[in-house]
Amino acid sequence: METPPDAEHRLDTALLARWEAHPERVAVLDGDETVLAGEVRDRAVRIAALLRDRGVRPGDRVAVLLERSADFVIAVAAVVLAGGAHVAIDTGNPAERVDFLLRDCAPRLLLTSAALRAGLPEDLGTQVLTVQECADADGPAGFRPADALADRPAVVIYTSGSTGRPKGSLLSHRGITARLRSLQNSHPIDENDRVLHHTACTFDMFLVEVYWPLLHGAPIVVAAPGRQRDPAHLARLIRDREVTTVWWVVSLLELFLLALAPGERVDGLRQVLTGGEALAPELVRRFHERSGATLSNLYGPSECTMYCTAWVCPRDSGLRTVMIGPAIEDTVLWIVDEHGRPVPEGQPGELYIGGVGVSLGYHDRPELTAERFVADTLGGTGGRLYRSGDLVRAHPSGELEYLGRVDRQVKIRGFRIxxxxxxxxxxxxxxxxxxxxxxxxxxxxxxxxxxxxxxxxxxxxxxxxxxxxxxxxxxxxxxxxxxxxxxxxxxxxxxxxxxxxxxxxxxADAVPVTAGTDRDPAADPAADAAGHEEGADGPAAAGMEALVAEVWGKVLGIPAVGPLDDFYALGGDSFRAVRVVRELEERTGLQVPMYLVLEASGVAEFAEAVTEYAK
The missing domain is CATH 3.30.300.30 (ANL, C-terminal domain)
Known part of the structure; x- marks a missing residue:
């Protein structure tokens, strides 16, 4: 393979070099499937060649609609090898959202599975290639990396938009490789580590879970689709697959700790990365009580490629302030006032971010790109700065403290909203x-x-x-x-x-609408036909339904919950699901696995699932 002159700053050549050096090493563990590095290479190259045959050229966008799996890992890598930029679409999105993303990113092609393709409309307006078709195709006689990719996009990450329209941030090969190089320098991994992949592809940190281990020989352990917020499933994977390295958004770290049994420890982990939300000192202390692993707080918007500051949390029981850390390598930070002028040391201001990680801007949004990405008139580098909208303060140590937002944007479970x-x-x-x-x-x-x-x-x-x-x-x-x-x-x-x-x-006083409180029974005759009044399986089922409705009402703060109500539609989330499970276990003496709440979220179906599980 001929080495391009810009190979040092390219994701595709770095991946190919790693796979060719150690094809025999395990690269992906997905349920019962074990995929070696050489197999990842062969499958990714085959797909990349097909993408090129279908017209994909450097910089073209390729949408990837696949469940989290070994197929997904290989597919996104294949797009990068082809020279394209992958736009990973969450399979849990509503159809209208999928349609918007496909129209907005204008992909050259959609890469998906036969099963998911069957659920998409025929008039997509873009050609489709399934992973099954790729598996049946012959491998290329030879494969040559595309030319001049370092400063072209490799990834497009969509985030919520203040104008009502989501925006796609263009992340370059140079920015991604620089970030992963910085992460490896500060938190090294090798073939003796295992990295958990559970983050939704709508969040840019999934790139860390995929490309970081692929580049350094650590097997990727894939969490089952739909189970990424099931702490019992994640704990089992960590234990059984001997995972050493995990990225958790702060809320999921808290959820994981809440779900642990009293006195239970997680000492198999070596290092945990967290971020996406403000990290409280109390949560740091609780984590250190349960694990000997290091805990690092990472900060950075998608527009700056995954992260731009990092701080290893000290094991200090008296910790009062959690920092987001100093700038990582190849990064420049400025704290400015409302006029864009640097503030005096120690004063709060908006964070402007510069350096190699700053993205190429937003896809097809020149006005918004010009608004958020401004010329660097502060450092005289001739580059650009990203206006983060985040309020921070520098401490004498040089570390930054996150103070909040300067606009209406909020963070919930790590998602920018x-x-x-x-x-x-x-x-x-x-x-x-x-x-x-x-x-x-x-x-x-x-x-x-x-x-x-x-x-x-x-x-x-x-x-x-x-x-x-x-x-x-x-x-x-x-x-x-x-x-x-x-x-x-x-x-x-x-x-x-x-x-x-x-x-x-x-x-603060808003209560979700429930099916059992203000609905005309005639509007839902199926409720009576299903026998919900007395329980479809007799008095025992009716008793469990009543108990579940009572517990849900208590946990969610809702006065009346009916048999047709859905836990998540009423404002439930994974944290409240843990409280529901604990309350039911105390009230019934049964062991209630949390995945039941995830899979059966209606009162009646959850009650039936608990009853069946207890048999």
Missing amino acids: EPGEIEGTALRVPGVRQAAVVADGTGSATRLVCFVVLDTGDGPARAAERIRTELAARLPAHLVPAAIVPLERFPLTPNGKLDHGRLTALA
């Missing part, structure tokens, strides 16, 4: 005249509440249920509000602007 995107979607629902979204709560208890002013004459409960149903059909789950609250009019400040402070205060 722009309320404007949800508001824009709500305004497309018939009958909605005005919409405003606020965040309620802090930490793992944070939830979204959407206030609306209606044109229709629906009752408040019916309207709220209808609006939430439509939002769930159009938005990813993390963007769907926990509660919809109709108001006659929105509160205004003295100068006539929307009073977000008043809405935030009202959000």
Whole structure:
């Protein structure tokens, strides 16, 4: 293979070099499937050659719609080998969201499975290649890396958009390889390590879980699709597969610790990376009580390629402030005031980020790119700075403290959420005249509440249920509000602007609509036909249903929960699922695995699942 002159800053050549040096080493562990590095290479090269045959050229976008699996790992690597930029699409997205992403990124091709292809419309407007077709194809006679890829995009990551339209950040080969090189220098891994891959492909840190181990010979341990927030499944994988290295968004780290049995430790881990949300000192202490692994707090928006600061949390029981750390290598940070001027040392200001990791901008969004990526007039480098919107303060040690946002953006379970995107979607629902979204709560208890002013004459409960149903059909789950609250009019400040402070205060009392509290029974005759009144399987089932409804109401703070209600539609999440499981175990003496809440989220079906599991 001829080595391109820019090979040092390219993901494709680095991957090929690693696979060719050690083809016999295990690269991916996916359930019962073990894939060696040489097999990853052969399968990825075969797909890459087919992508080129189908017209993929350097810089072209290729959408990847696959469940988390060895196939997914190989597919995204294949797009990079072909010279394209992969746009990984979460298979859990609603059909409307998938359609938007495919239209917006305008891919040269969609790479998916035969099963998922069957669920897509025929008029996609892009050609489709399935992994089954790739497996049946002959391998290429030879394969040569594309020319001049270092400063072309390798990945497109979509994040929530303040204008109501998600935006795709273009991450270059140079930026990704620099970030992974920095991570390896500070947190080295090798063939003796194993890295857990569980992060959703909508979050850029999945790149760390895939490319970092592939480049350094550590096997990737793949979490089962849909189980990425099931702490019991993750704990079992860590133990049985001898995982040493994990990235967890802060909320999932907290969830994992909450689910551990009293006194249970996690000492097989060697290092844990976390970030995506503010990390509390108390959570650091709880982690160190349960594990001898190091805990590192990483910070950085997708626009700066995965992360740009890092701080190893000290084992200090008196820790009072968790830092996000100093800049990593090849990174420049500035803290500026509202006029873009550096603030005095120790004063808070907005963080501007520069260096090799700054992305190429947003796909097909020149105005937004010009707004967020500005010329570096501070350091005289001639490069660009990304305006993060994050408020920070530098300490005398040079480490940064995260203080919050300078705009309305919020973080929930690590996802960046722009309320404007949800508001824009709500305004497309018939009958909605005005919409405003606020965040309620802090930490793992944070939830979204959407206030609306209606044109229709629906009752408040019916309207709220209808609006939430439509939002769930159009938005990813993390963007769907926990509660919809109709108001006659929105509160205004003295100068006539929307009073977000008043809405935030009202959000604390917002209760999700339940199927059992304000619904006309005639509107759902299937409920009676299914025998929900007395329980489909007799008194025992009815008793379990009643108990489940009572426990859900207690945990979710809802006065009445009916048999048709769904745990997640009522605002439930993984944290509350742990509380539900613990409460049921205390009340019944049964062992209730958490995955039952994930797989059977309706009151009646969950009660039936618990009853069946106990037999």
